[in-house]
Amino acid sequence: MTTATAVIAASQVDIANFSASYGSTTAIDDVSLTIPASSVTAFIGPSGCGKSTLLRSINRLHETLPDTSSTGSIRLGGTDVYGTGIDPVVVRQRIGMVFQRPNPFPAMSIQENVLSGVRLRHHRLSKATAEMLAEWALRSADLWGEVKDRLGKPGGGLSGGQQQRLCIARAIAVQPDVLLMDEPCSALDPVSTVAIEDLIAQLRREYTVVIVTHNMQQAQRVSDQAAFFNTAGAGLPGRLVEYAPTERLFSEPAEQATADYVAGRFG
C-alpha cells in the first residue's frame, strides 16, 4: 500500500442503495452494506424480510425469474456486477451458490457433478486434471473419504448431508471468489448440519461466505458479522435494520427490533 487509497480486496462485496422487487412488490429496499473478504457474513431475519432476495441478487440469479427488477449497485472487488456490458454468466462464474435443498444433477455421477461447473462452461479437462480437480474439490468439501470409492455412482444415492456437501464441492470446483449459501442446512439433520458448519469454518479462509439462515444459533456459531433484516408486515419491503460483528449484534444490539428478534420474541 503505497498510497492512502483503500485497497479493495478482490472478493469484497459492496452493496449500495440496492432494492429488488417482484412485479410491483418490493422485496428489499435501499440496502447498503459491505461484506469483507475472507469472512463469513450471516443474513438473518423473519420470513419475507428479503434476505434471500438480496442473496440471489448478488449473483444476479434474482433477475432470471420473470417480472423482476432491481436498482442500486453491488460491487465485487470494486466492479459493479450490474454495470453495463457485464454478462451475468461471468458474474456467476465468480460467485458460487449453494441452495436450500441439495440439488445434485440427477443425470450425472458424483464426479461429473463436481466437474459440472467446469464442463458447463465449455472447458475440456484431461482425465488426469479432471481426477485431480474432483479430488481437490471433494477434499475441500470434506466428502472425499466418503465417496472416493463410488465416484462413478449417481449423486442422488448419497444422504441429504452428503448431497449438500457434494453441491458445495461443485460450487468450489470452479474456484469462485464468493460463496453464497441460502439456508444450506434447513433441509438437513443435526449431524449433517454440524458437518456443514465445520466446513463453513474452513471455507472462510479462502472464500467470502454469505449465508442466509433462520437459525440464530447457527448464525452465532458460523458468522463473523451479521446483518439483521426486518419487514413491517407481509408484502411490505424488507429493510436492513442492523449490521454489526456477530458477537455484538447478539449481545448488545443497537436496535430494539434486533434485540426482540435475537431473543426469540418474534419471527
Place this chain on the structure above:
Amino acid sequence: MAVASILKSRVEVDEWRNLVKARPRTLERRRRLANAAWLTAITGGFFLAVAPLVSVLWTVVSAGLNRMDAEFFTSSMRGVIGAGGGALHAIMGTVQITLASAAISVPVGILAAVYLVEYGRGAFARTLTLLVDVMTGIPSIVAGLFAFALFSLVFGPGMRAGIAGAIALSLLMTPVVIRSTEEMLRLVPVELREAAQALGAPKYRTITQVVLPTAASGISAGVMLGISRIVGETAPLLLVAGFTDSMNYNMFSGRMASLPVFIYSQWQNKGIDAAAYDDRAWSAALTLIGFVFVLNLASRMTSHLLTRKSR
C-alpha cells in the same frame, strides 16, 4: 381395554359402547349394498372395456398364424397370384417411412418443446401451444391431403413417393412429440436450472447438459408413443405413398407399400383364391400389432434404463 384408557371415566366408556351398538342394522346393510353395487359396476366396466380388446387380439392371432412363415417375411407380392407371396415389401416400406417421419418429427418436436418451455413467453407461446393442441387432433386424411397437395405443387400432379408418406405422418407425429416432451421438460425442477446457472453456465448449456439429460427417459417414451401413433396409419399413405406389389427401397421415387395399406389392399382386391388373400391380410395385421408391442416394450426398457442410471 385400550379404549378405557383413552376415555376418561366409566360413564364415557358406557356412552361410547352405546354409540357403537346404537348404529342401526339397516344403515349397516345399506352400506354393504352400496359397496357391492359399486364393486359390480367397476368390475363390469373393466370387463366391458377389455372384452373387445381380447376378442380382437384373439382373432388376429388365430387367423394371422396361418401365414407366419418364412416366405411371408422374405418375399414380396411381385408376380404372385393366389397363394404364397409375402409382405416383405410392405414391412420394409413401413420401417422406412416410419423411420423417416421420426427423423423429421423428433428433432423438430424436441426443439419446439424446448422453445415453448425455456424461451417462449406471452401471447406468441400461448398461441403456439394452442396450435399444437389443435394439431394433435388433426384427422390423418387431412395430413395426407396436405402432403399430396405439397408434392403435387412442387413435383407435378399425381406424384407418389415414400417420402411424401413420411411427411404426412410426421405431421401427425410432431405434435405428439412436442406435447410429451413439453410435459417432461416442465417436470425438471427449477432448482436444477438455477444450480446450473449459478455455476456460471450459459442458458443453452444448461438446457443441453442438464435439462435434456434429466428429462431423457420421459422424452424417449414420448417418441415411442408418437411412433406407435403413426405406424398403423392407412389413409395418408394410401393417398401419397400409394401401393405396389414390388420392393422399393427408394424413398424418393415410385410407389411404396406399407403394412396398413397392404392389409387394406389384400382385403379389398381379392383374387380367385380369396382365402390366400385373407390369410396374408391377417398375418400382416399380426405383424403390425407385433411392431407396436415391441415398440412399447422398447420404450419401457429405455425409460427404465435411463431412470436407473439417474438414481
